[in-house]
Amino acid sequence: MVSSVLQSPPNPTSAEMLLRLRHTCAHVLAMAVQTLLPETKVTIGPWTDTGFYYDFDRQTPFTPDDLTQIETEMRRIINANLPIIQEVVDREQIRAEIEQLGEPYKLEILNSIPADEPITRYFIGCADTLQGVVEASLFHIAADTLTQKPMGKDCWWDLCAGPHLNYTGEINPDAFALESVAGAYWRGDETKPQLQRIYGTVWETPEQLQAYLTQKEEAKRRDHRKLGQELDLFSIQEDAGGGLVFWHPKGARMRLVIEDYWRKAHLDAGYELLYTPHIANLDLWKTSGHFEFYRENMFDQMEIETQQYQLKPMNCPFHVLTYQSHLHSYRELPIRWAELGTVYRYERSGVLHGLMRVRGFTQDDAHIFCLPEQVADEIWGVLNLTEQILSDFGFTEYEVYLSTRPGKSVGTDAIWELATDALVQALDAKGWNYVTDEGGGAFYGPKIDIKIKDAIGRLWQCSTIQVDFNLPERFDMDYVAADGSRQRPIMIHRAIFGSLERFFGILIENYAGDFPLWLAPVQVRLLPVSDEQRDHATAIALQLKQFGYRVEVDHSGERLGKQIRTAELEKIPVVAVVGKREVVNQTLSVRTRQSGELGSLTLLELQEKMQQVIMSRHPI
């Protein structure tokens, strides 16, 4: 495994130098582009976690060949070691210059800078015109010292707040690379013009660049789409349509293990399990508000005997209906109902991505109906269950976010305060640090989101816990309180995996397809050295299968070396060689992916060993 170079993204306090480097590199990119392709308009060019990008407006998009030439020009600018000089400018003067240059986006940026903020620009080069000034006041020049300086060869400037390096030569020409071209909307707004974005990466040393590129390769090696095909776990087929997942036998075996584990964990944690339909009368979705607020993600309705029916994008209304099926006493609460509920959501074609973003997926959904004073305890319980489940799947590091009341929301101040306090109380009781996302909650209630960190330091959003004041209201849910009055229960939505499909994808990437024994689709493969041992191997396989192991025999008739190679490529954790010796001695020659050869073991010894490893949920 490579060490992660991405764990601490640069920020102004932790990596001032890297920030300047990246920001300046973006400017050098823009300068190179405008030198080579002068008709290109500049917009913005910020730094990112791994480098920088710059958005340009031009008629013809950049080609890969353009990118190569731009990179060469950037190297030239870097090697020329041009000075970078900040100038504080007068607003009207710079406006005139920008207008003269014909840079509409820069003008828009200028106009959006508050009146009381100073306006600065950064020159790169321009040595002829700036020379005297540079000596007088290194890297900073006052307003009015320059007027109407045309840009030209080795003279370029951009309206920018900085900060920047002092010379382009401070960029190591072997520590940067342009990466890709992509479309991006002006100001991130899809109703605004689409620009051409060039992504680049830059580091302080070539070694850091290399580490980053290695990390990128590592991510590519772990890509669940690639591994999913190689290991024959799942497919998404053009004939069926995008975003629809086919779980192949090996993927299905794993899903079964995951689901069995999930069901047991939930039953143990005091949940009941539900099964609900995949479609329902549209009126239900009108009552829930989804038809009004979530319609763009819903598939079209279908007509069934003059009634409109809807494929479900959510499970919650079904659980509410189940609750409504009879009257509830306060003594029954909290009610915890969980379901592996398959939902269908319309996603725009461009956003589909392997198992991570699909159109049909199964949520590990649950709803808790409880009294206001039970909310904190229930949330705490959910946090515990979440930690238990995620850590059993190998995820022990989390980032936790608490999202509070947004501007537009339903519910009284009192109930929002109660719910938010309950979430905070639960997080504190759990002892988890969290980041507060002020106003980031849903319109119907506050929430906690949990991101898990995988083996190479990437974060994935899975679990979410949301308090909901809206649905109980809309469905007029109630319970009978101790005094005989009808009261409204509080509803908590929560998912731990989020979606089985996405979680499976994350598992594949986290383990790079090398699954721990308890999850591996094939746990053991028996390899007969020659045809004479096939029957013996088959008999042993049958025994193992009866004990619940996922086991196969290699019937290829290939030589042992080839059988081992095949098993290794399929990332099978345990292979057991059966030759003449093993038949005579009633043993197996065991070899594991993680630890190499374990030597001769009896069938019983192998089972004991595997059982131990399975219980630990670790690799063998």
Add this chain to the structure above:
RNA sequence: GCCGGUGUAGCUCAGUGGUAGAGCACUCGAUUCGUAAUCGAGCGGUCGUGAGUUCAAAUCUCAUCACCGGCUCCA
């Protein structure tokens, strides 16, 4: 949905207007083999789909679908 790219055998990929190829996989035969590839033969493709240009299209044009990299959105 938008911008750019890609689509040839089950998989990975050659093939730039003139008879569709390789390796692996698969099937068959020979070999009966001891810890990451035994040898040989065979099977396999209306070149994503549909129009068009041309005497002739995998190759050029247009449309469409899917995928890839992003944007926007999100479990």
